[in-house]
Amino acid sequence: MTINGVVSSPSAGDSFDIPAGALHRIANVGDNDVVFIEVQTGTYFGEDDIERLEDDFGR
Numbered sequence: 001m002t003i004n005g006v007v008s009s010p011s012a013g014d015s016f017d018i019p020a021g022a023l024h025r026i027a028n029v030g031d032n033d034v035v036f037i038e039v040q041t042g043t044y045f046g047e048d049d050i051e052r053l054e055d056d057f058g059r
Contacts, residue, residue, distance in 0.1 A: 001026050023053065 028034040
């Protein structure tokens with residue numbers, strides 16, 4: 001998990017707060033599956049505000 005340039009190595013059960021506007025990405029560098037659960041708060045949940053700075057999947 002990288003948030004604003006800070007790389008962390010999460011373990012099972014860890015959670016992260018990603019502030020609004022923070023640059024972030026997640027990658028699975030291990031052999032086990034990763035389950036990523038996103039929870040949003042507020043009144044707007046659209047995705048038209050996503051800005052992809054790097055995209056390994058060509059989206």
